[in-house]
Each structure stands twice: as C-alpha cells, then as structure tokens.
Amino acid sequence: MRTRALPIMTAVLGIAILPLAGCNRDISGVQAQKDEKGRTEVKVDREKVDQNLQEARKNLDSAGREIGKGVQEGAERMGSALEKGAKKFEAEVGPVAEEVLNDAGVTARVKAKLIADPEVAGFQIDVDTLDGRVTLNGKVASADQRAEAEKLARHTDGVNEVVNLIQVAGQPPPPGQPR
Numbered sequence: 001m002r003t004r005a006l007p008i009m010t011a012v013l014g015i016a017i018l019p020l021a022g023c024n025r026d027i028s029g030v031q032a033q034k035d036e037k038g039r040t041e042v043k044v045d046r047e048k049v050d051q052n053l054q055e056a057r058k059n060l061d062s063a064g065r066e067i068g069k070g071v072q073e074g075a076e077r078m079g080s081a082l083e084k085g086a087k088k089f090e091a092e093v094g095p096v097a098e099e100v101l102n103d104a105g106v107t108a109r110v111k112a113k114l115i116a117d118p119e120v121a122g123f124q125i126d127v128d129t130l131d132g133r134v135t136l137n138g139k140v141a142s143a144d145q146r147a148e149a150e151k152l153a154r155h156t157d158g159v160n161e162v163v164n165l166i167q168v169a170g171q172p173p174p175p176g177q178p179r
Contacts, residue, residue: 103129106158110134113152120149125166127153132160139167 029048033041107129114122125138134153140146150164167173 102158103131106132106134106156110153110156110159113156114149117148117152120145120152122149125149129159132158133163134159134161135163135165137165139169141169143168143171 029045029050029052031043031045033043035041107127110127110129111122114120114125114127116122121138121140124140125136128135128137134156136149136153140149146164146166146168149166150162153159153162153164165173
C-alpha cells in the first residue's frame with residue numbers, strides 16, 4: 001500500500017505546484033536550513049503555503065471547468081454522430097424493412113382472399129411473396145380451384161407476378177414443381 005501511495009502523492013503535489021513553476025517569484029512556503037551545529041531547521045510560512053494552495057485550487061477549478069467543457073463538447077459530437085448514424089441506418093435499412101413488411105402484407109392479403117372464397121380450398125394453399133412475386137403451392141380438388149386461386153392472387157394489391165405451383169388431385173404436378 002505504501003509503495004502506491006508515494007507516487008500518487010507525488011503526482012498530486014506535482015499537479016498542484018505545476019501551474020506555479022513558471023513564475024519568477026518565491027513560491028516556497030517551506031524552507032530548510034542547517035544551523036551552526038549542523039542540525040536541519042525547517043521553517044514553514046503558513047501564509048505562503050495557504051496562498052499556494054489557493055492558487056492551486058483556482059488552477060484545478062479552472063482545469064476542471066475546461067475538462068467539463070471538453071466532455072460536454074465531446075458528448076454533443078457523439079450525440080450528433082449517433083443521430084447521423086441512425087439516419088443513415090434508417091435510409092439504408094428502412095427500404096429493406098419496408099419491402100419485407102410489404103411482402104408480408106401481400107402474403108396476408110392473398111391468403112385472406114383464398115380462405116374467404118368458398119370455391120377455393122384456401123387452407124390447403126401456401127402463399128409466399130418476395131418482391132411482389134407471389135408463389136402459390138399446395139393441392140386442390142379441381143382445375144377450377146387452381147385457376148380461381150391464381151385469379152384471386154393476381155387481383156390483390158401489391159402483387160406483380162404469380163407463380164402457380166398448385167397441384168390438382170389426380171393430375172401430374174405443374175411444370176417447375178418437383179414430382
């Protein structure tokens with residue numbers, strides 16, 4: 001513990017006295033002299049010590065204010081940078097997120113139409129959407145149900161293209177679908 005305290009105390013005293021180092025005046029409040037018998041006499045000028053401490057306090061207060069200003073400016077710059085980054089993120093990711101949400105909305109609208117139509121087995125048909133391209137997959141009982149499902153999908157807002165992979169029971173799968 002003692003080995004750590006000495007360097008810390010030395011640094012603190014150095015910082016406290018450093019602002020006064022460049023002055024051309026007697027700043028020492030402590031003087032040591034040897035008397036005629038060789039003994040060391042230490043004299044402390046309490047007023048000078050108090051003046052030095054007050055000066056050091058003023059300098060430390062001033063330095064603290066400067067550090068505070070620097071921290072505040074840094075925080076403001078950081079906040080500005082974060083805001084700029086958030087805007088950039090929103091600009092770059094926002095359209096992708098919007099597109100994903102749009103595709104999910106298209107899928108939901110198509111699925112709702114298929115389920116609502118009593119002529120189509122909507123629960124038997126899977127709907128997937130990517131960039132407005134709707135893919136229908138599943139099995140139905142008749143070619144009319146297959147055609148009606150495709151028609152409902154094509155007439156749904158947000159649909160750009162329909163890929164109909166619905167299989168009619170008892171018939172071979174449509175082209176492009178694994179057997």
